[in-house]
């Protein structure tokens with residue numbers, strides 16, 4: 001039966017309510033049963049008395065009747081009996097003993113005077129009168145016995161009924177309810193344990209993930225730390241010692257910058273030039289190779305004009321901001337014998353280069369600047 005109940009908190013509360021109600025009902029019924037038994041004992045005493053009276057009265061009535069018949073004869077007795085005009089009447093009312101309705105029998109005209117009996121003074125005798133008295137007495141006792149014994153029977157039925165209900169509550173309903181309650185409590189506990197276990201698992205998983213993230217963060221931090229270390233000039237030096245362009249990864253080529261350009265453009269006398277993207281880095285290492293790759297070298301003018309054009313293509317990246325330097329380099333390179341526009345045109349046809357700007361566009365912009373100049 002217990003397994004039929006759904007193990008929910010709501011059902012548990014409902015069962016608690018039912019248990020409370022049933023226990024209260026059980027107590028009330030037990031009190032009623034005990035009260036009924038006490039009342040029954042009283043009625044039982046009464047019934048025993050009435051039984052005894054009944055036996056005595058019956059014996060007495062039988063004896064007086066026998067005597068009357070012996071003395072007066074059967075015919076006379078029967079005649080006297082037949083003469084009765086008014087028959088006794090009974091009315092049944094009811095009374096309540098602890099919720100049990102028992103009859104209360106009232107009788108009238110049981111005991112009669114001699115003239116009420118209807119057989120007349122002449123047709124009568126002392127024996128017949130005695131017999132009539134005895135029977136009237138017996139009838140009253142019978143009526144009382146009927147009342148008491150019916151009440152007793154009803155009380156007994158009620159006691160049995162109450163006992164059955166008390167027992168049903170005590171031995172069936174309440175144990176079942178307790179079983180259900182225990183079952184639900186167990187199931188709920190199980191569910192709670194499972195839930196805690198589940199939450200714990202989630203928590204552990206989350207913590208593991210967080211720990212992992214933290215580890216990653218620390219790794220990231222250490223990466224950053226590596227970067228962070230690279231803030232001083234010495235550190236930059238070591239990065240440049242890799243001889244590679246930081247923007248495109250191409251090998252840097254060492255270039256010597258003449259004093260006049262170095263001071264005018266505020267660049268180091270010794271630079272690392274990227275022949276692919278035209279980036280410039282300040283290089284102090286003299287072991288860097290100084291040979292430009294052929295596609296770039298072939299496009300450049302010979303002599304010192306080459307470095308002027310190289311710096312110019314580098315500056316073209318920020319044409320607007322570096323305009324003054326560009327104009328200076330343009331003039332400087334032309335003066336050094338280089339044909340800047342020819343060099344740029346040659347470079348623009350070289351697939352080797354890959355500057356972060358559109359070289360063709362810059363060339364046409366440069367042409368307009370030269371026109372103005």
Ligand SMILES: [Zn+2]
Pocket residue numbers: 245246247248249250274275276277278279
């Ligand atoms: Zn580069």
